[in-house]
Structures are given as C-alpha cells and as structure tokens.
Amino acid sequence: MNNLNNIQTFYFVGIGGIGMSALARYFNMQGKAVFGYDKTPTDLTDALIAEGIKVTFNDDISEIDKKVIQKEDVLVVYTPAIPKGNKVLNYFFAEGFSIVKRAQLLGEVSKNTLCLAVAGTHGKTTTSAILGHLLAECNMPVTAFLGGIAENYNSNFIYNGSEITVVEADEFDRSFLQLQPDIACITSMDADHLDIYGDASEIENAFRAFAHLVEKEEHVFIKQNLPLDGMTVAIGENADYQAQDVKIKNGAYNFNLQTPDIRIENLVFHLPGHHNLTNAIMALGMAILAGSPTDRLPKALASFKGVKRRFSYKIKTDALVLIDDYAHHPTEIDALFQAVNEMYPNDGKQIVFQPHLFSRTRDFGEGFAKSxxxxxxxxxxxxxxxxEEPIEGITSKWLLDQINVIxxxxxxxSALPEILLKSECKIKLLVGAGDIGAEVTNLTKILKNET
Incomplete structure (x- = not known):
C-alpha cells in the first residue's frame, strides 16, 4: 500500500457498511476526496452524503466518478461482504487499481498510533464505544472507529486527535490479524462464523493469535475464564480488574472498580446487563493503561448513553417498555434476557426475533431455541x-418448532403492529442483525400512538 498521505482519493465499495463508513468519514475529515458505492440508501448513507461524500447506488461502471477513473492517487477499499459478481469492484480489479480490504486499511491507519483494539464475538461495539467515549471525555487525543452509532455522538466515528486509535478487531474472515495493537481486550470467544472457521477450536486459535500480536501479556484484557493469557476482568470475582459492591440504583449500576494498582469508587453506569458492565470494566482498564486521568473517569462513564440497537430504549413508561437490540447469537440473547429480567423481573416479556443467516440458524438452532x-x-x-443462499430445511418454522413456549x-x-399491540406483555423487544432495525421507527410511532 502506498503511503496514505500520498493518496488523495478513496473509493469505498460497500460504503454504507458500519465499519466502512467510519473510515470514509475519517478520510473525508482529512480533506481527501471520498466516493463510494452501496446497494441501497440508508440513514447512514444519507448522513455520508450530507457530509459531502458522493455515494452511488447503481452497480454500474458508468456511475464511477471521473475523478476516480484517473487512478494514479486512488485507493479502492472493499469488504469480504461484497458479492463476487459486483461490477464496480470487478472493474477496479480488472483495471489494476490499488485495492485493499477494509481491515488492511484500518491496520494502516492505526499502526503509527497507540492502537487500542477491542475483540470478541460479542461486545466489541459497546466496549469500543465506551472506550472511545472515556478517552474523548478525558481529553485524550483519540480517533475511534466504531461498529455502531454511539448515542453521545450520533456517529460511528469519534475524533479528538490522532495519537491514539480505538478500533474494533473483527474476527470475521480473520480480519483482526491485520492489526498491530498495543493494548487489546477480548470480551468473549463463543463459536460463531463457522462458515469461515469450521469449528470452535479454529476460532480459539484465531483469538489466541490475535492476543499474541500484543507485545506485553499485561496489556491484554480478557473476560474471566477464557482460555487465554492476560489480565482478567469480572464482576465481583477474584479477577485482576473487577467491579465490586455492585448495586442497582435508579435503573443504573453503581459500583467500585478494583485494579492491581488502584481503586476507583462511586462509578455509575447506565447500560443494563452483566455483559455490559463487564464491557465497561474492560474499557476502564484499557483507558487507565492508555494514560487517562483516573479522577475524570467516573464523570466520563456516567455520561455514556449507549449505542443504537444495543439495548436501546425506544419507549420507557410505566405501562410499556420497547427495547431495540442487535443480538443475533444465542449467547447475546441470553445476555439480553439477563439484562431485561434483572430490570423487570415481574413483567411479561415478548421478543420479536429475526434470525440472521441460514448457516448461523442451522449451526446454533438448539442454542437459539433454548435462549x-x-x-x-x-x-x-x-x-x-x-x-447467503437458502439452506434446504432451515427456516424460521424449523426453529419455531424447537422453542418451548406456548x-x-x-x-x-406487516403483521408486527397488530401482534405487538395485542400482546399483554409490558416488555417488548425487537431483536436481530438484519433489516428488522428498519422497522423500529415505525413500530415505535404506532405503539406510542396506541398507548
């Protein structure tokens, strides 16, 4: 890859992706010419266009801007999610453009900085958003690339300087092995992406290889009980970094943080769920190691508002609670239930779930049913x-038959408004990583008008 300073034009194939758009915003902010293609318009592509980035939605060579065609100082960026038949990407390959995967570019951007990398099959986005927010609120010179829209910034990109980078270390396609982290954490290591890895042992091997990218073992934070070497993180257990004296007050966690060297008291964290509290401990530990002033961390943590579609309250009244969440793996659904049941133990709970990927539904059918x-x-x-293409016999009806609920x-x-309105459950959850998120705004309006 050429020196990024010498590249004046960037073209993102799949620019509407959450990770791609954060990089597009970064280079646009650097004064580079940024262009991109995606299949369909979304709120995110609308935001990119409003920021001055030219985005097209036709998979046709004629749609590529003339400034890109010249190619001398152009870098094309794509993700493994782009279909092989994509005409725009195939044109760039055929014409000999400089082309990199998103993970390679992220590694290049972060390599001359203090790189803080957040890995894990679940919890990456929330943990990196908390970490980016903590550093920014402590006035640390940080750039954060997030895999979700942080509520505090209404963006997947935080910029407060360029000496520190916070990145999500994505295990899909082994992308995280492209990074050069100085400090890292691993929030979880469940079997997932079996279409890539084949079995759980290969996933563990990949995470182990990622952890070994960090020079110092004490600069790797791991959730307690993971089979990895590093500084352990837990709630109320004998871990290196632990939340102690945890209480719930006014719907928020109140706790003290004990580390190997210091104790920080009277911390307040507003996201429900033990998984989220563990994520917060991870982020606090990494922020301390990166040099954040510890006296500013309590105020910074208390001001964190969350990430859109991660236990996002859409309605919260005495009569009705509507929650939107991205969970798409049995472990994530278990964590979601723990969180909602801890906050609302005596109320009925209705979940609307959209399974994501035929292969994941097949591989974890029993786990999904149990969760x-x-x-x-x-x-x-x-x-x-x-x-993916459909897999014979793997349908939502197949999954439904395994679920032990009357x-x-x-x-x-189209049937969701009526079903949500008729249910007597006070707690309603809209869950999944597919296009269910596009239904949330309309369903929220309908429920608000009818209650």
Missing part, C-alpha cells in the same frame, strides 16, 4: 439471508 424459550412470547420473522408464531413484518 428464546426464556421469554413469555416469541415472534419470529423469516431468516435474513444477508450474503405463545409462539412466525409472521411477516
């Missing part, structure tokens, strides 16, 4: 295919 069976009512949408059904999205 979903914890709720009082289960509503399934059809499987969101993303990059109130359960598979429905079309």
């Amino acid at each position: 979903l069976s914890q709720f009082d009512e289960v509503v399934l949408l059809d499987i969101y295919p993303a990059r 109130q359960k059904r598979v429905v079309f999205k």
Whole structure:
C-alpha cells in the first residue's frame, strides 16, 4: 500500500457498511476526496452524503466518478461482504487499481498510533464505544472507529486527535490479524462464523493469535475464564480488574472498580446487563493503561448513553417498555434476557426475533431455541439471508418448532403492529442483525400512538 498521505482519493465499495463508513468519514475529515458505492440508501448513507461524500447506488461502471477513473492517487477499499459478481469492484480489479480490504486499511491507519483494539464475538461495539467515549471525555487525543452509532455522538466515528486509535478487531474472515495493537481486550470467544472457521477450536486459535500480536501479556484484557493469557476482568470475582459492591440504583449500576494498582469508587453506569458492565470494566482498564486521568473517569462513564440497537430504549413508561437490540447469537440473547429480567423481573416479556443467516440458524438452532424459550412470547420473522443462499430445511418454522413456549408464531413484518399491540406483555423487544432495525421507527410511532 502506498503511503496514505500520498493518496488523495478513496473509493469505498460497500460504503454504507458500519465499519466502512467510519473510515470514509475519517478520510473525508482529512480533506481527501471520498466516493463510494452501496446497494441501497440508508440513514447512514444519507448522513455520508450530507457530509459531502458522493455515494452511488447503481452497480454500474458508468456511475464511477471521473475523478476516480484517473487512478494514479486512488485507493479502492472493499469488504469480504461484497458479492463476487459486483461490477464496480470487478472493474477496479480488472483495471489494476490499488485495492485493499477494509481491515488492511484500518491496520494502516492505526499502526503509527497507540492502537487500542477491542475483540470478541460479542461486545466489541459497546466496549469500543465506551472506550472511545472515556478517552474523548478525558481529553485524550483519540480517533475511534466504531461498529455502531454511539448515542453521545450520533456517529460511528469519534475524533479528538490522532495519537491514539480505538478500533474494533473483527474476527470475521480473520480480519483482526491485520492489526498491530498495543493494548487489546477480548470480551468473549463463543463459536460463531463457522462458515469461515469450521469449528470452535479454529476460532480459539484465531483469538489466541490475535492476543499474541500484543507485545506485553499485561496489556491484554480478557473476560474471566477464557482460555487465554492476560489480565482478567469480572464482576465481583477474584479477577485482576473487577467491579465490586455492585448495586442497582435508579435503573443504573453503581459500583467500585478494583485494579492491581488502584481503586476507583462511586462509578455509575447506565447500560443494563452483566455483559455490559463487564464491557465497561474492560474499557476502564484499557483507558487507565492508555494514560487517562483516573479522577475524570467516573464523570466520563456516567455520561455514556449507549449505542443504537444495543439495548436501546425506544419507549420507557410505566405501562410499556420497547427495547431495540442487535443480538443475533444465542449467547447475546441470553445476555439480553439477563439484562431485561434483572430490570423487570415481574413483567411479561415478548421478543420479536429475526434470525440472521441460514448457516448461523442451522449451526446454533438448539442454542437459539433454548435462549428464546426464556421469554413469555416469541415472534419470529423469516431468516435474513444477508450474503447467503437458502439452506434446504432451515427456516424460521424449523426453529419455531424447537422453542418451548406456548405463545409462539412466525409472521411477516406487516403483521408486527397488530401482534405487538395485542400482546399483554409490558416488555417488548425487537431483536436481530438484519433489516428488522428498519422497522423500529415505525413500530415505535404506532405503539406510542396506541398507548
């Protein structure tokens, strides 16, 4: 890859992706010419266009801007999620453009900085958002590339300087092995992406290889009980970094943080769930190691508002609670249930879940069924295919038959307003990583008007 300072024009194939758009925003802020293609317009692509980035939605060579065609100082960036038949990307390959994957570019951007990398099959986005926010609020010179929209910034990009980078270390396609982290954490290591890895042992090997990218073992933070070497993190257990004296007050966690060297008292954290509290401990530990002034961390943590679609309250009244969440793996659904049940132990809970990927549904069918069976009512949408073709016999009806709940059904999205309104459950959850997120705004309006 040429020196990034010499590249004046960037073209992102799949610019609407959450990780791609953060990089596009970074280079746009640097004064570079930024262009991109994506399949469909979204709120995120609308925001990019409003920021001055030219985005097209036609997979046609004629749509590529003339400034890009010249190619001398152009870098093309893509993700593994782009279909092989994409005409725009194939044109760039055929014409000999300089082309890199998103992970390579992220590694290049972060390599001459103090790189703080957040890895894990679950919890990456929330942890990196907390960490980026802590550093920014402590006035540390940080650039954070996030895999979700942080509520405090209404963006997946935080900029407060360029000496420190916070990046999500994505295990998909082994992308995180492109990074050169100085400090890292691993929030979880469950089996996932078996279409890439084959089995759980290969995933563990990849995370182990990622952890070894960090020179000092004490600069790697790991969730307690993971089979890795590093500084352990836990709630109320004998770990290197632990939350102690945890209480819930006014819907928020109040706790003290004990580290090997210091103790920070009277911390307040507003995101529900033990998984989120563990994420916060991870972020605090990394922020301390990066040199954040510890006296400013309590105020910074208390001001963190969360990440969109990660336990996002859409309605919160005495009569109705509507929560939007990105969970798409049994472990994430278990964590979601723990969080909602801790906050609302005596209220009925209805979950609307859209399975994501045929392969994931097949590989974890039993786990999904067990996790979903914890709720009082289960509503399934059809499987969101993303990059996959259907797999014979793997459908939402197949999953539904394994769920041990009396109130359960598979429905079309058009039926959701009536089903949500008729349910007597006070707690309603809209869950999944597919296009269910696009339904949330409309369903919120309908429920608000009817309650």
